[in-house]
Amino acid sequence: MTSSLKDLITQALQDVVTILLADIDTGKTPSVVLTRPKQKEHGDYAVNIAMPLAGLLKQNPRQVAETILAQVQFPEAVASADIAGPGFINIKLKAGGETDILKDILQQGGSYGCVDNSKGEAVNLEFVSANPTGPMHVGHGRGAVVGDSLANLMNARGYKVHKEYYINDAGNQIGVLANSVWLRMQEFQGIEITFPDGAYPGDYIKEIAREVLDTHDFASFEAMDETRRAQKLGQLAVAANMTMIRNDLKEIGIEFNQYFSEKTLHQSGKVTQLIEKLEADKLIYTGTLPPPKGKEVIDYKPMEQRLFRTTDFGDDVDRPLMKQDGTATYFAADIAYHADKFERGFKHMIDIWGADHGGYITRVQAAMKALTGLEKQPEVLLVQMVNLTRNGVPFKMSKRAGTFVTLSEVVEEVGRDAVRFNFMTRRIESQFDFDLEAAKAKDAENPVYYVQYAHARIHAVLRKAEAEGVTQAKVEDVDTSLLTSDEASKLIKMLLAYPDMLDTAANRREPYRIATYIMQLAAAFHSFYHKNRVIMDDVALMQARLLLLKATAQVIKNALSLLGVSAPEAM
RNA sequence: GCGCCUGUAGCUCAGCUGGAUAGAGCAACGGACUUCUAAUCCGUAGGCCGCAGGUUCGAAUCCUGCCAGGCGCGCCA
Numbered sequence: 001m002t003s004s005l006k007d008l009i010t011q012a013l014q015d016v017v018t019i020l021l022a023d024i025d026t027g028k029t030p031s032v033v034l035t036r037p038k039q040k041e042h043g044d045y046a047v048n049i050a051m052p053l054a055g056l057l058k059q060n061p062r063q064v065a066e067t068i069l070a071q072v073q074f075p076e077a078v079a080s081a082d083i084a085g086p087g088f089i090n091i092k093l094k095a096g097g098e099t100d101i102l103k104d105i106l107q108q109g110g111s112y113g114c115v116d117n118s119k120g121e122a123v124n125l126e127f128v129s130a131n132p133t134g135p136m137h138v139g140h141g142r143g144a145v146v147g148d149s150l151a152n153l154m155n156a157r158g159y160k161v162h163k164e165y166y167i168n169d170a171g172n173q174i175g176v177l178a179n180s181v182w183l184r185m186q187e188f189q190g191i192e193i194t195f196p197d198g199a200y201p202g203d204y205i206k207e208i209a210r211e212v213l214d215t216h217d218f219a220s221f222e223a224m225d226e227t228r229r230a231q232k233l234g235q236l237a238v239a240a241n242m243t244m245i246r247n248d249l250k251e252i253g254i255e256f257n258q259y260f261s262e263k264t265l266h267q268s269g270k271v272t273q274l275i276e277k278l279e280a281d282k283l284i285y286t287g288t289l290p291p292p293k294g295k296e297v298i299d300y301k302p303m304e305q306r307l308f309r310t311t312d313f314g315d316d317v318d319r320p321l322m323k324q325d326g327t328a329t330y331f332a333a334d335i336a337y338h339a340d341k342f343e344r345g346f347k348h349m350i351d352i353w354g355a356d357h358g359g360y361i362t363r364v365q366a367a368m369k370a371l372t373g374l375e376k377q378p379e380v381l382l383v384q385m386v387n388l389t390r391n392g393v394p395f396k397m398s399k400r401a402g403t404f405v406t407l408s409e410v411v412e413e414v415g416r417d418a419v420r421f422n423f424m425t426r427r428i429e430s431q432f433d434f435d436l437e438a439a440k441a442k443d444a445e446n447p448v449y450y451v452q453y454a455h456a457r458i459h460a461v462l463r464k465a466e467a468e469g470v471t472q473a474k475v476e477d478v479d480t481s482l483l484t485s486d487e488a489s490k491l492i493k494m495l496l497a498y499p500d501m502l503d504t505a506a507n508r509r510e511p512y513r514i515a516t517y518i519m520q521l522a523a524a525f526h527s528f529y530h531k532n533r534v535i536m537d538d539v540a541l542m543q544a545r546l547l548l549l550k551a552t553a554q555v556i557k558n559a560l561s562l563l564g565v566s567a568p569e570a571m
Numbered sequence: 572g573c574g575c576c577u578g579u580a581g582c583u584c585a586g587c588u589g590g591a592u593a594g595a596g597c598a599a600c601g602g603a604c605u606u607c608u609a610a611u612c613c614g615u616a617g618g619c620c621g622c623a624g625g626u627u628c629g630a631a632u633c634c635u636g637c638c639a640g641g642c643g644c645g646c647c648a
Contacts, residue, residue: 039591048590051628061628085591086628131648168648289645293572297645305646316574316644323646330648358575359643384576385641392582426584429576431641433583438597442610445583445597453610461607468607497587504587516585516595523595530603530612571610 004496005098006045008075009091010034013047016071020064021056030056034091036493040486043082043090044098044493050087061087096481099544101496103475105551113499113558114156122160124341125151126378127352128249128256129166132241133177134202134401136248139354139386141407142432145423145564146383147352148254149511152562157506162346163256166337169238170262171330176200177241178234182221184209189218201402208240248408252416253564265336271328274336274371275321283309283370289317313366335367342372349378350509358382381509384431391437414439417565421448424515424563447519451556452568454522458553459569461534465546468535473543482544487528491548494521495555502562511563518559525552 013032021029030052037046050065057064065083074081077097082090105112127147130140151161180199184206187193195201212221212233221229242259249255265271278284287307291300307318321332341349353360361380368377388395388405396405411419418439425447426432442449465472483492498517505513534545557567 035587035590037591038594042591046591051590054628088591133648171648173648292644294644300645303646320646325646327646329646334648355576355642357643357648361575382576382642430584431577435583438583443597446610447596449610450596453608457608457611459608464607501587508588512585513587519585519595526611527613529607533607535607571608 004101005075005077005093006034006496009045009078012072012074013049013068013089015073016068017049017053019071020053020067036497037090042084042088043080043092045091045093047089047091048087050083050089054087065089095484098496099480099483099492101492102480102483102547102551103478105495105554106475106547109554110558110561112554113502115158117155117158117160120158120160121348122162122346123154124162124164124344124346124349124378125154125352126164126166126341126349128254129168130245131168131173132238132245133173134200134241135204135244136407137401137404138388138407138410138434139383141252141410141419142386142423142428143352143354143383144249144254144407145252145420146381146428146511149420149424149514149563150350150352150381150509152564153502153506153511153514156562157502159506162258164258164260164341165256167238167242167259167261167263168330170266170333174234174238175230177205177237178230178232180205181209181212181233181237182229185213185218185221188213204241204244204401208237211240212236248406248411251408251411252420260337260340262333262337265333265340266328270340271333271336274339275328275332278308278321278370281370283312284321285309287318289320308367308370310363310366310370313369315363315366319363319367331363331367335364335371338364338368338378339371342368342374347374347377350381351378352381352383355382355384379509381428383428386432386434389433389435392435395436410434410436417452418446418448420563421451421515421565422446424512425519427510427512447515448565449571451518451522451560452566453571454525455553455556455560455567456569456571457529458525458549458556461529461549462546462553465535465542470535470542470546472546475547478543478547479540480544480547482541483548485528485532487524487531488545488548491521491524491528491552494524495551498555498559514559514562518556518563521552521556521559525556 010032017029017032030049032047032049034045034047037043050061050068053064053068054061059067062083065087069081069083069089072081074091077093078091079094079097080092082092084090125147128136128140128144130136136144147163151163154161176198177200183193183195183199188206188209221233224232275284284306286304288302288304289307291297291302303324305320305324306322308321310319311317319329319331321329323329338349361382364378364380365376368374388410396403407419413436422434422439423432438445440446483489494517501513501517505511528548532545534542534549536542553567560567
């Protein structure tokens with residue numbers, strides 16, 4: 001693609017800055033950044049470069065701005081440039097000056113906004129990683145949707161993203177899971193049981209128990225010793241839960257490149273090797289940790305442990321790698337896992353975690369620094385909690401899981417598009433109050449319908465045009481400079497801003513920006529639609545407006561697809 | 572006690588890494604369908620940007636200290 005008008009203007013100004021600073025020894029040259037002013041009286045673009053320059057040149061900003069304007073050579077499409085306020089340069093474009101973008105959009109189609117990623121940096125993106133002890137809950141759903149959209153976004157902006165799910169199929173929880181299933185199996189056999197507090201209460205445990213009984217002989221489990229039985233049932237239950245989780249993910253349109261099992265790390269000896277390596281590097285010592293602050297640990301007893309010197313690498317306390325019984329801690333496996341990613345060639349990792357894992361970031365990064373020398377890896381994005389409500393009232397009960405509302409229940413009730421879009425409308429740092437009734441509402445309260453309606457509406461116009469026998473002109477024959485109404489200009493500016501928005505969103509790992517953008521784009525379209533009739537006698541203008549609509553539909557579709565939301569042509 | 576996140580209109584949230592008069596939606600009020608989809612649009616009203624200092628030409632944005640809410644703080648994952 002050739003340079004955009006914005007780039008040309010930026011370059012023209014930057015050239016002048018370079019000349020002005022030629023005789024001055026500055027640390028660095030300030031860079032020109034064009035912004036879109038909020039008030040349209042301030043022109044199409046505004047630039048504040050005179051302000052930072054004023055200090056360096058020891059002149060007042062307005063004077064600097066004048067010097068710049070005297071020397072700058074703007075491209076043809078610039079109509080005027082004025083100095084305003086404390087020293088802003090406001091640039092106005094000729095009417096229809098930027099409308100060529102519409103043709104670019106139609107020519108690029110689905111790839112408008114994207115850049116080639118065939119040689120892009122490989123990024124390992126780990127998200128969801130819900131424990132295989134039950135169905136996904138709504139909080140997992142938020143992480144899943146954010147992660148998948150971020151992957152799409154980063155792939156669109158030049159990275160090569162490898163999506164990975166870490167299965168925590170080792171540890172005590174699997175024993176609890178196995179026991180829960182075993183109890184339900186006995187129950188089905190008419191044996192009286194007491195179901196302990198710590199066990200998993202949900203109905204899905206009964207489903208698994210039923211399935212095991214259907215495919216296996218109960219007596220064979222009875223005959224096993226406890227360890228063997230726990231192992232066997234744990235394996236079966238994890239497999240069943242992973243099938244369920246994959247299905248939950250499929251329902252919202254998410255697939256992973258890789259599912260990575262924690263158990264394999266233990267079996268292959270990677271965890272042991274990791275500990276041996278750290279021992280050899282003298283990064284482990286025997287010590288006693290101080291008691292935890294905050295809520296009092298009632299049965300606290302000081303004890304000696306083998307501790308990893310994570311404090312040498314930025315952590316605030318050293319961390320144990322082995323439990324009292326000699327088995328590895330979750331932390332040990334987790335750093336072995338991240339080290340494994342590194343060995344697989346990923347120098348850049350992003351993990352998406354729930355807010356309750358926030359305290360875990362420093363220690364993993366410290367461990368990674370010790371092991372690989374990488375700074376700030378993995379890059380961790382914390383997604384804050386989701387509070388479910390129904391008509392504003394907190395809502396926590398679930399039929400299937402017993403203690404929490406499952407993602408699939410919510411998807412079933414409000415639909416995939418609504419779940420995906422709504423989860424993307426807020427920054428991950430803010431807690432999310434997800435209201436089931438609001439998410440189901442088919443009105444302006446629900447942003448997903450607002451944007452989908454815009455897309456469907458455009459297609460209604462296109463269908464109407466076709467029905468009336470309008471032959472659409474070739475793209476290159478359309479005179480887009482006829483699009484001069486305020487609403488058209490606003491809409492075109494929105495379309496023009498799309499690639500920059502994506503770039504910001506990708507670099508800052510803020511996929512929610514896409515949702516915010518689509519809502520603004522849809523608003524710009526709806527507004528245009530009401531004031532500018534498309535199908536009309538003035539053929540040239542009609543053709544220009546049809547082109548504008550097609551470009552708008554294309555961008556809405558592109559943006560929605562990054563969020564995994566459909567763009568219906570009729571509603 | 573310490574760490575991370577949050578605090579913007581009655582409610583839910585934006586605010587493009589310091590810019591010009593802080594913006595949307597919902598709720599309230601008033602308008603717009605014999606015309607391409609009213610799941611829409613236009614208008615009115617609504618703000619000590621949690622509080623107090625500081626940094627500077629300029630602060631919702633950066634720094635410090637408070638206040639409030641969420642999450643976390645030895646062998647769970």
